[in-house]
Amino acid sequence: MDQRNQTEIDSETRSAHLLALLTERRERLVARIRQALHERREESQMRDAPGSHGWGAAPEGNISLAMVAQQQQLLAQIDAAIQRHKAGTYGRCVGCGEEIPLPRLQALPFAQRCAPCQEEWEADMR
Structure with a gap:
């Protein structure tokens, strides 16, 4: 297998891994939101029940x-x-255009910038 094919496979593997990570995080987050809203509804119903006096x-x-x-x-x-990810731009820094390192995306899968560009962006926002 030549270097180009290996790079394409590595890129596809990275992409699939990151999409799975995003999907799994999304599913967990949706479940937490639903649970919190359900608990909030139950609390509200208990508070509004006759005789509870709020x-x-x-x-x-x-x-x-x-x-x-x-x-x-x-x-x-x-x-x-x-x-x-669907558009093919996921994992590239919007600041410098370089690939965002895998450890950063594993920690913050929704990151749009590499760490140096993020620090610079945050400094500019202050």
Whole structure:
């Protein structure tokens, strides 16, 4: 097998691995969001039940909703990464155009920038 074919296979393997990682993270996240919303509905029903006098209205509910909002934002980032994968642009840094290192994508599968470009982008945002 020549070097070009091996590179294509390695690239395909990397791509398949990363898509599986994105998909698995997405599934776990959707399950967590559904569970949190289900628990929130149950708490609301208990609080609204006759004779409860609203005792279930704890400030923790606001934290739960904030966490769901964060998880939904993360879900949107993962969905965008899946779309980039379908478009063939996933795994390339939007800053420098280089391939984002695999360990970074394994840690943050929705990353759009390599670490140096991300640091520069964040510094510019301040």
